[in-house]
Amino acid sequence: MNFSIYDFTEFIRSIHFWLTGIFSPALADVIGLAIIGVCFLLFVTLLGLSLVYIERKVAAFFQQRLGPMRVGFWGTAQTVADIIKLIFKEPLVTKNSDKFLFNLAAFIVLIAPFMVIGAVPFAKGLHALDFDIGLFYITAVSSIGVTGILLAGWSSNNKYSLIGAMRSGAQIVSYELSVVLSLLTIVVLTGSLRLSEIIASQSDGWWIFKGNIPAIIAFIIFIVASTAESNRGPFDLAEAESELTAGFHTEYSGIRFAFFFLAEYVNFFIIAAVGATVFFGGWMPLHIGNIEFFNNAMDVIPPVIWFFGKVAALLFLIMWFKWTFPRLRIDQLLTLEWKYLLPISIVNILLMSLVALNGWHL
Amino acid sequence: MEQIIFYILVSGILIFSVLTVTSRRILRAAVFLLFMLLCSAGLFFMLDFYFLAAVQLTVYAGGIIVLIIFSIMLTSQVNEKLEAAGVKKSSFSLIAAAAGAVVCIYSILNYSFPAVSNGETDSSMKNIGMQLLSYKDNGYVLPFEVISILLLASMVGAIIIAKRDSAK
Numbered sequence: 001m002n003f004s005i006y007d008f009t010e011f012i013r014s015i016h017f018w019l020t021g022i023f024s025p026a027l028a029d030v031i032g033l034a035i036i037g038v039c040f041l042l043f044v045t046l047l048g049l050s051l052v053y054i055e056r057k058v059a060a061f062f063q064q065r066l067g068p069m070r071v072g073f074w075g076t077a078q079t080v081a082d083i084i085k086l087i088f089k090e091p092l093v094t095k096n097s098d099k100f101l102f103n104l105a106a107f108i109v110l111i112a113p114f115m116v117i118g119a120v121p122f123a124k125g126l127h128a129l130d131f132d133i134g135l136f137y138i139t140a141v142s143s144i145g146v147t148g149i150l151l152a153g154w155s156s157n158n159k160y161s162l163i164g165a166m167r168s169g170a171q172i173v174s175y176e177l178s179v180v181l182s183l184l185t186i187v188v189l190t191g192s193l194r195l196s197e198i199i200a201s202q203s204d205g206w207w208i209f210k211g212n213i214p215a216i217i218a219f220i221i222f223i224v225a226s227t228a229e230s231n232r233g234p235f236d237l238a239e240a241e242s243e244l245t246a247g248f249h250t251e252y253s254g255i256r257f258a259f260f261f262l263a264e265y266v267n268f269f270i271i272a273a274v275g276a277t278v279f280f281g282g283w284m285p286l287h288i289g290n291i292e293f294f295n296n297a298m299d300v301i302p303p304v305i306w307f308f309g310k311v312a313a314l315l316f317l318i319m320w321f322k323w324t325f326p327r328l329r330i331d332q333l334l335t336l337e338w339k340y341l342l343p344i345s346i347v348n349i350l351l352m353s354l355v356a357l358n359g360w361h362l
Numbered sequence: 363m364e365q366i367i368f369y370i371l372v373s374g375i376l377i378f379s380v381l382t383v384t385s386r387r388i389l390r391a392a393v394f395l396l397f398m399l400l401c402s403a404g405l406f407f408m409l410d411f412y413f414l415a416a417v418q419l420t421v422y423a424g425g426i427i428v429l430i431i432f433s434i435m436l437t438s439q440v441n442e443k444l445e446a447a448g449v450k451k452s453s454f455s456l457i458a459a460a461a462g463a464v465v466c467i468y469s470i471l472n473y474s475f476p477a478v479s480n481g482e483t484d485s486s487m488k489n490i491g492m493q494l495l496s497y498k499d500n501g502y503v504l505p506f507e508v509i510s511i512l513l514l515a516s517m518v519g520a521i522i523i524a525k526r527d528s529a530k
Binding site: 026029030098100101104131132133136139140141143144146147150151153154155165166169173191192193194 | 363387389390393396400412413416417419420423424425427428431432434435486487488
């Protein structure tokens with residue numbers, strides 16, 4: 001097996017050959033699918049655990065506290081302890097609620113992130129689903145998640161949950177438009193929705209640098225709109241603690257509550273990953289035009305590290321928003337989207353078409 | 363392998379469609395409809411029609427179902443159960459469903475299904491985009507524009523209805 005940290009294509013292929021050598025083709029396919037599934041499950045779990053820890057630490061440092069410190073070195077085992085506690089807790093169901101939908105909602109919110117994360121390119125060759133419609137697939141599938149939130153709020157038989165669900169439903173549906181339009185602005189330049197081609201088109205510089213002013217506007221709109229779409233602060237009105245206790249997941253406890261939490265953090269990661277892929281070149285190292293020695297020096301750092309580095313930077317940026325800006329009101333939130341972000345992104349996409357037609361980008 | 367997935371998806375479609383019609387809680391019916399639509403998107407994925415599959419997901423699963431759930435949330439309560447349909451209603455709908463099934467099965471059995479080469483059905487994103495805006499033979503620019511005018515008209519209508527409410 002020839003393993004290389006720079007290109008996983010050969011490694012994945014050799015695993016495939018190894019499997020087909022031992023088992024029959026059909027069985028090898030099933031086993032391959034199972035391995036990929038287990039890998040993603042493990043990845044998502046680890047991601048959830050570490051992101052919760054990082055978020056708590058970042059929040060603490062912004063507020064000049066230390067955050068979790070007691071469990072493990074610098075509190076690193078805190079989230080593991082939390083999840084063990086959540087698993088052993090009793091999953092309560094409210095009286096007179098629709099129990100079937102109540103239980104189902106916690107799973108529906110997890111469907112969307114799991115379907116999307118397969119399409120995220122982690123490194124060269126480390127990419128489970130590379131569709132022709134990659135970016136469209138990601139936006140299409142992530143629109144399913146809102147159903148789970150609405151169902152959770154409705155089936156809880158609790159007015160706070162219902163209001164929280166309505167708010168977050170309205171918020172997700174409206175901000176989705178701006179997210180998609182800002183991503184399409186870059187697609188105007190790439191000419192393809194396939195994620196591997198979007199990354200390949202950035203081999204001589206990332207779109208945020210190459211794409212002139214419209215790319216920067218698109219990135220700002222993307223980061224604002226996707227923060228709002230994932231119901232994170234300062235747009236976290238859906239779970240505004242002081243008004244709505246916890247919004248749509250007020251009535252959930254134990255492991256089902258953990259599902260909502262996990263879905264939220266995986267969505268958070270996906271936003272950063274999509275943003276990094278489209279605007280910052282995904283796993284593509286920082287290349288500047290045709291300056292050979294610089295590009296070669298940058299290539300020494302493995303693509304996986306580039307990808308996770310960019311994702312981490314974007315995650316930190318979004319966390320920074322959460323702990324800096326005060327929460328918006330619901331009317332301010334909807335005004336921001338419908339009166340400002342949406343018109344700006346439509347004009348911006350026209351501007352980008354003009355730039356692309358005249359070849360003003362690099 | 364393909365066949366196993368196909369049968370799983372098809373049985374999903376059948377079971378969830380029956381459940382959608384028979385469920386007496388309206389929101390459950392909407393959720394079963396969502397699963398039915400997801401299964402049919404899976405069928406499109408199996409056929410390598412990724413664009414259609416993604417459209418199915420984004421328009422039906424992400425748009426229409428959310429709209430249905432929103433309207434149910436605003437109008438009904440958790441414990442509300444629909445009354446079971448009477449004999450007259452259910453017998454009429456049975457006849458209508460049977461007639462539809464007969465027409466479909468008859469036309470499927472009588473169609474010869476000529477083999478199509480891969481080149482003719484180029485369903486790549488680029489080709490679809492070109493076809494949608496092409497004004498040559500087999501181009502779809504006229505329906506595309508007509509539909510966009512229809513959408514614009516309905517959006518203007520929605521805004522006017524919403525405005526009239528707030529003025530009172």
